[in-house]
Structures are given as C-alpha cells and as structure tokens.
Amino acid sequence: MxxxxxxxxxxxxxxxxxxxxxxxxxxxxxxxxxxxxxxxxxxxxxxxxxxxxxxxxxxxxxxxxxxxxxxxxxxxxxxxxxxxxxxxxxxxxxxGKVIENKNEREFQAYYEMLFHNVFPQIPDVSDFHRKFFGNKALEYYRRMSEGSELQQKYTEQKTEVEHLINSLP
Structure with a gap:
C-alpha cells in the first residue's frame, strides 16, 4: 500500500x-x-x-x-x-521478554527510530527529528551507569548514533 x-x-x-x-x-x-x-x-x-x-x-x-x-x-x-x-x-x-531498565528500553526505542532494525518498513523522519531522536538516545545511554555492563552492551550502537548525528546537516 x-x-x-x-x-x-x-x-x-x-x-x-x-x-x-x-x-x-x-x-x-x-x-x-x-x-x-x-x-x-x-x-x-x-x-x-x-x-x-x-x-x-x-x-x-x-x-x-x-x-x-x-x-x-x-x-x-x-x-x-x-x-x-x-x-x-x-x-x-x-x-518473558521484560527489559527492566527504563534507560535501556528508551535507548533501544530511540535507536530503532533511527535505524529501523525491528521495523524496517517504517520510513525515516526529517534530519531535524533524526538529530533530536539521536540526542535522546545518547541522553538515555548517559543515564546508564558510567562504564556499566549496560553501557558496554550498547557501545557499538552509541557509536552508530554519534556517526549518524555527525553526518546530518
């Protein structure tokens, strides 16, 4: 459709x-x-x-x-x-699939808004909104305890978000 x-x-x-x-x-x-x-x-x-x-x-x-x-x-x-x-x-x-940590849930959800890995059929938003959502993802990443296992789990995705934000006009 x-x-x-x-x-x-x-x-x-x-x-x-x-x-x-x-x-x-x-x-x-x-x-x-x-x-x-x-x-x-x-x-x-x-x-x-x-x-x-x-x-x-x-x-x-x-x-x-x-x-x-x-x-x-x-x-x-x-x-x-x-x-x-x-x-x-x-x-x-x-x-059976509960992600307890709110910061992890939010980081995953904002990451999804940028890269559409779970829902590839969803279209991209404007660069303005992509920057906004990228910064929100980074904000929730920062809220995870500094140097924690949780932050380490998402280091690669955090880098992807930073590269995307830096590539946008």
Whole structure:
C-alpha cells in the first residue's frame, strides 16, 4: 500500500473522528502489532506543535498505547516513528521478554527510530527529528551507569548514533 492510499484512509477516519481506529489501521498496515498490545487510549494533547505517546501498563502485562487526539495533525512519517517507538516498548514489556531498565528500553526505542532494525518498513523522519531522536538516545545511554555492563552492551550502537548525528546537516 502506498502513502497516498494510507493518507486517504487516515483522512476518512479523521473526518469521522475515528482516531483510535486510524491508529489501529496504521499499526496493522505497517505490521507493528504484538500480542502484548492491549489497544489504544487517549492522553492529553500537549500542543498543536508537539505530541507525546506512552505505553502504559505493568511490566510483564499487556500495554495500552496512549495517543493524543491530534496525532494525525502531524507528519505521517513522524507519527509512524512515534507509534513504532511505543510498539517497541509493548514488546519490551511483554511477559518473558521484560527489559527492566527504563534507560535501556528508551535507548533501544530511540535507536530503532533511527535505524529501523525491528521495523524496517517504517520510513525515516526529517534530519531535524533524526538529530533530536539521536540526542535522546545518547541522553538515555548517559543515564546508564558510567562504564556499566549496560553501557558496554550498547557501545557499538552509541557509536552508530554519534556517526549518524555527525553526518546530518
């Protein structure tokens, strides 16, 4: 399915105020689904120029992804990357696969937004957003204990993120 068709579907959902259905349509269309996903719910909108999505639920239990009602007012590539970020959290919090450390979960999710290894079907965002997400990944890397096993585990990915940030205009 091409982006023109996807946008037509999304606009039809928006016209009928079916935002949650539109989000379900996207995760289905881009193969982001997971058995630990409990569905979508609404969270408060931040502003017309910024959005926040969260995966909520206890570790090892099904996760609800909370989205703002204005999510589809943003660039589709950005929305897809934000959804992929949260759907990775859904996987990270699944029974038997729980990643306990929040800094590790966030580093992995921001890394995924840059390199799309888990979800290769997700398109890149603008260079501005790639720099932003790269810096967020590095911030969570720094929050891991200095010189810890966890930091050592992600040294190579950290270097990839730094190279990407430095290569962007």
């Amino acid at each position: 091409n982006f023109e068709q996807i946008n037509l579907h999304l606009n039809a959902y928006k016209e009928h105020d079916q935002i949650l259905d539109a989000a379900k349509y996207l995760i289905s269309s881009f193969d982001l689904e997971h058995e630990n996903f409990a569905g979508f719910g609404f969270r408060q909108e931040l502003s017309p120029t910024s959005m926040l999505l969260t995966a909520e639920g206890e570790l090892g239990k099904p996760q609800m992804v909370m989205i703002p009602k204005n999510i589809f007012d943003f660039d589709l590539n950005l929305v897809l990357n934000m959804l992929a970020h949260e759907m990775l959290h859904v996987r990270q919090k699944a029974p």
